[in-house]
Amino acid sequence: MDESLRESAERIRSRIEHETHDPAEFRASLLSVPPTARDAWVDEVFGLHELPEDGPDLPRGCVPYIPCSVDVLLRMVEQAGVCHSDVFVDIGSGLGRAAAFVHLLTGAGAMGVEIQSKLVGAARALAARLLLSRVACVQGDAAELTGLITRGSVFFLYCPFSGERLAKVLAALESIARTRTIRVCCVDLTLPPCPWLALEPPRSPDVAIYRSTLVEKAPRARD
Template identity: 80%
Template sequence: MEESLRENAERIRSRIAGGAHDPAEFRASLLSVPPDARDAWLDLVFGLSELPDDGPDLPPGCVPYLPCSVDTLLRVVEQAGVQASDVFVDVGGGLGRAAAFVHLLTGAGAMAIEVQSKLVAAARDLAARLRVPRVACIEGDAAELTGCITIGSVFFLYCPFSGERLANVLAALESIARTRTIRVCCVDLPLPPCPWLALEPPRSGDLAIYRSTLLDGALRANG
């Protein structure tokens, strides 16, 4: 990485940890970095190096941890319209990288659900080092815990699992969608038919954004 980009990343990290973070400044600094260097730049801001190995607590049928690219997360934020008033939930949050990034970029509250205890500890360490109180990591099985995150408004699934586990998560999300309109963001993850989810106009092949429709009738009646 060029020295100027390294200095930029270190300056942004210092401002975040010092309580002087500004989402607009963070976005401008990120976008000034060439796309092929953005992941390395973010990892430097976050003080992340090598990926940890997956542990024995990764359940069968779950995908090993692999961080989502910065540019994909940028598209998620843009196409899902993530705002500071949202709560972003990363289902299978790993090191907490995506949750911390979305929070810093938008001001949204962010939560990561992660089953591997070693990754949970790393995610909590990241949030503590960055001093971002609106970022949290919950340890446990997303297939069992997702339905408990009733304050979530944007749920992110970066190909965490499929089959019965995915069906359980979608059932939990349907329950939440009966109380509030939510968006479900999927990367490289085809969803089974869900009558309560409407696919937003696709803008890229690997990313699909869905919006819940269960409350649409009530909103029209009240309008």
């Protein structure tokens, strides 16, 4: 990363740490960075330099932690229409990078669910270091915890797992979707057929946005 980009990242990190952050400024600064340098720029803002190794509490059959690229996250946020009033939930959140990024980009509250204790500790340290009071991480198996996160409105799945564990997460999301409309955002993951989820017209090959259909929109009041 060249010096001008490093200085830009340090300036944005300082504003975040002094609680003078503005999502529009974060977005504008990010978009001024060449796409090939955006992941390194975000990691510089966050103070993330090395990925920790996966620990023994990673269940068999689960994908090791791999951070989602910044440009993919940008497309996901745009296509799902994530905004300040949302609560973004990253299922299998690793270091908390995606949750922190989406919060800083949109102002949405954000929560990660991660089973590995070392990664949970790193995610909580990231939120504390940047004073991100609306970003949290809970430790545990997403198959058991997802149904308890009833405040979530946007749920993010980046190839976290498959099979029975994915089926349990989808069943938990269905119970939440019976109370209000939610969006399920998938990257490089095709969901099994779910009659309660409608796939929105795809706008990129690696991002799929599903919207729940169990709760009808309230009719508009007449003038």
